Amino acid sequence: MSLFRFELRKLLLNRKTLLLLLCLFVLYSVVGLTSTVFLIGGNDSYRAYEDLAAGWEGPFDSEKAAEAEKIYQEVSARYGTDARMIARSVKDRPEIILAVNYHAYAERVEEYWNGTPPESAEEPYGIALLQGKLAELKRQGKQDASDYRELSAALERLEKLGEPEFVGALLWENLFNNWGEHMMQFLLFVPLTFVIAPVFAVECSSGMDNLILSARYGRRKIVTAKLLSVLAASAVVVALYLAATFLFGFLPHGSFHGWDAAIQSIPTYARSMFPWKVWQLAAVGAAWLIFTGAVYSLVICLISSRMKSRMGTAGVSLAILFVNVGLAAMGDTVTQRLGALVDFGLANVTLMKEVFGGYKGFNVFGMYVSYPVMAAFVLGVVSAFAVLGVYRGQRSRTVQSM
Amino acid sequence: MELQLEAVTKSYKSKQVLKGISLTMGAGVYGLLGPNGAGKTTLIRILADVLRPTNGRVLYDGKDIRTVGDEYRAKIGYLPQDVRFYGDFTGRDYLEYSAALKGMEKARAKKRIEELARSVGLWDDLKRKCAAYSGGMQRRLGIAQALLDDPEILILDEPTSGLDPYERIKFRNIISAYAEDRLVLLSTHIVSDVEHIAARIMMMEYGTIQHIRTGGAYVQMMEGKVWLEEMPAEQLIAYQNRAVISNVRAKGGRMEVRIISDTKPVPDAVQAVPTLEDAYLYLFNYLPERAGR
Numbered sequence: 001m002s003l004f005r006f007e008l009r010k011l012l013l014n015r016k017t018l019l020l021l022l023c024l025f026v027l028y029s030v031v032g033l034t035s036t037v038f039l040i041g042g043n044d045s046y047r048a049y050e051d052l053a054a055g056w057e058g059p060f061d062s063e064k065a066a067e068a069e070k071i072y073q074e075v076s077a078r079y080g081t082d083a084r085m086i087a088r089s090v091k092d093r094p095e096i097i098l099a100v101n102y103h104a105y106a107e108r109v110e111e112y113w114n115g116t117p118p119e120s121a122e123e124p125y126g127i128a129l130l131q132g133k134l135a136e137l138k139r140q141g142k143q144d145a146s147d148y149r150e151l152s153a154a155l156e157r158l159e160k161l162g163e164p165e166f167v168g169a170l171l172w173e174n175l176f177n178n179w180g181e182h183m184m185q186f187l188l189f190v191p192l193t194f195v196i197a198p199v200f201a202v203e204c205s206s207g208m209d210n211l212i213l214s215a216r217y218g219r220r221k222i223v224t225a226k227l228l229s230v231l232a233a234s235a236v237v238v239a240l241y242l243a244a245t246f247l248f249g250f251l252p253h254g255s256f257h258g259w260d261a262a263i264q265s266i267p268t269y270a271r272s273m274f275p276w277k278v279w280q281l282a283a284v285g286a287a288w289l290i291f292t293g294a295v296y297s298l299v300i301c302l303i304s305s306r307m308k309s310r311m312g313t314a315g316v317s318l319a320i321l322f323v324n325v326g327l328a329a330m331g332d333t334v335t336q337r338l339g340a341l342v343d344f345g346l347a348n349v350t351l352m353k354e355v356f357g358g359y360k361g362f363n364v365f366g367m368y369v370s371y372p373v374m375a376a377f378v379l380g381v382v383s384a385f386a387v388l389g390v391y392r393g394q395r396s397r398t399v400q401s402m
Numbered sequence: 403m404e405l406q407l408e409a410v411t412k413s414y415k416s417k418q419v420l421k422g423i424s425l426t427m428g429a430g431v432y433g434l435l436g437p438n439g440a441g442k443t444t445l446i447r448i449l450a451d452v453l454r455p456t457n458g459r460v461l462y463d464g465k466d467i468r469t470v471g472d473e474y475r476a477k478i479g480y481l482p483q484d485v486r487f488y489g490d491f492t493g494r495d496y497l498e499y500s501a502a503l504k505g506m507e508k509a510r511a512k513k514r515i516e517e518l519a520r521s522v523g524l525w526d527d528l529k530r531k532c533a534a535y536s537g538g539m540q541r542r543l544g545i546a547q548a549l550l551d552d553p554e555i556l557i558l559d560e561p562t563s564g565l566d567p568y569e570r571i572k573f574r575n576i577i578s579a580y581a582e583d584r585l586v587l588l589s590t591h592i593v594s595d596v597e598h599i600a601a602r603i604m605m606m607e608y609g610t611i612q613h614i615r616t617g618g619a620y621v622q623m624m625e626g627k628v629w630l631e632e633m634p635a636e637q638l639i640a641y642q643n644r645a646v647i648s649n650v651r652a653k654g655g656r657m658e659v660r661i662i663s664d665t666k667p668v669p670d671a672v673q674a675v676p677t678l679e680d681a682y683l684y685l686f687n688y689l690p691e692r693a694g695r
Contacts, residue, residue, distance in 0.1 A: 003502045210480070210486075211503065215500070216505045218475065221505075398447075
């Protein structure tokens with residue numbers, strides 16, 4: 001058996017970890033299932049919703065918007081303005097859920113044309129707002145400025161994407177929520193931490209360091225084998241989460257309706273700059289989660305290579321995760337001050353809605369670089385640092401003495 | 403093949419565990435004897451490249467082992483003092499994993515595992531979990547691991563601890579048969595382990611190697627320093643606090659006491675044939691006591 005297969009067995013293919021994976025699969029299935037069950041009532045309600053939505057889907061219709069607004073005002077007076085809370089309160093009234101969703105869609109259309117308020121701290125968005133800002137820069141003679149180039153590129157992209165259309169893709173919305181909200185970070189990255197943490201620390205605590213460090217392949221090849229096993233284990237855990245939430249998110253209603261709609265039809269991705277279909281976003285999102293899971297795992301690997309115990313490794317890794325999530329959850333004023341620390345922190349880069357749901361870009365030496373590209377670059381640098389650190393650490397590692 | 407230590411020191415914070423050891427070893431069996439805390443395990447670990455010296459260097463055929471790196475480690479077989487295992491590994495898993503770490507080809511590894519498992523008497527237990535092995539079986543598995551890749555340099559730290567007398571003799575035979583043209587360094591507390599097989603024996607104390615001689619030379623050094631005296635049991639209790647006694651044997655209601663001493667300890671004491679164990683006690687107990695250490 002090759003070293004890689006042994007390392008994989010030590011990390012993943014052993015009875016304890018397989019049992020943990022089984023428990024995780026059950027947990028993730030419950031997460032997928034319950035999120036769908038709370039979305040709308042039984043299968044009949046969902047079918048009725050889909051039938052009703054078929055008549056409302058397509059470009060913006062002001063009459064339907066007015067009708068939806070009326071219903072929304074009535075229900076929001078009773079249940080509050082949060083669409084998810086309304087949906088949970090009237091689970092068996094698909095016509096109300098549809099009206100509330102159409103109301104939210106109408107707001108997105110309004111935003112597409114008129115954009116964010118001028119005083120908003122967010123990146124400028126919306127046709128009219130971008131046109132206004134460009135006209136102002138033009139008046140100031142700043143057509144060559146990078147701001148002007150960025151804004152005109154944003155306007156061009158927005159015009160090209162066109163006004164969002166309404167699609168009743170409830171189940172996809174639910175899936176993307178499961179894949180892209182902070183809860184996912186706890187459900188996925190916390191167990192991942194415990195799976196990866198022993199990778200190097202176990203050699204120290206088990207006393208196997210003696211055998212490994214005195215062996216021909218104990219300084220370099222073993223690191224390669226361990227890194228590959230970490231990547232494989234991380235991919236398996238993330239894939240488990242993706243598969244369970246996907247399967248049990250769609251299974252109760254047996255429908256993939258909306259799979260080929262533009263992602264701008266999904267509320268969280270209304271401002272996305274990518275001209276993707278819903279299924280394409282799902283594929284990219286899954287790949288992104290596997291990628292970010294791998295990067296986080298490499299960071300744990302680096303920590304593990306410097307620690308004596310798996311619990312110590314897990315503690316430090318979780319502290320990093322929680323600090324990142326905490327920073328990202330701070331108010332706008334704090335996150336703006338922290339800038340790149342939050343933008344490229346673990347909390348933000350692992351959320352696909354943050355990376356692919358916006359239109360954020362960065363000016364790198366006068367060149368516009370989109371957030372996903374920049375995030376991929378930063379994560380690549382972090383990974384390279386972690387990998388080099390692990391190799392260097394193993395080269396000079398010694399057994400614990402005295 | 404030559405292994406050379408050049409002024410090797412090892413310190414942990416303010417404590418110096420090895421104090422400038424310089425030594426050259428060629429092919430043959432070397433025994434390393436010394437009391438607890440002498441620095442034997444630290445020295446062994448440095449030679450096994452799992453610990454780095456604070457100062458000085460270890461040379462393999464004139465080249466620093468840190469420079470030789472993988473190729474040096476490819477030539478050594480190392481049995482640590484404390485052999486540990488992964489909980490879910492069987493004996494076969496452990497040996498296969500060791501073979502993979504040593505970079506052995508699959509077919510050769512399989513053959514060697516079979517040979518060694520038979521020679522250390524573990525063939526029927528290879529499918530059992532290592533954690534369920536007795537102390538002696540774990541030790542034998544460790545010995546098999548160290549010999550797996552037919553190493554040029556074999557470094558064994560307390561190889562016979564936990565082995566019963568028959569297993570110890572068997573182990574000595576394996577090492578003797580193996581040692582030709584190879585360097586075997588054997589660190590132990592058990593004098594008889596090295597007495598019969600080591601060509602040279604190093605006596606280590608306080609982080610330095612005090613003596614390097616053949617077993618015969620140590621025994622010769624002890625000529626006239628080992629005495630036998632018979633005394634009643636009550637007298638022995640008081641006597642043992644002021645003398646180094648290597649053995650006591652009950653003999654017809656009295657005690658036959660084996661005493662280490664430069665001079666005749668009591669008027670009617672008679673000289674005895676010395677052993678390596680007597681030399682060990684002389685160097686590590688008698689002389690330090692005389693020197694007031």
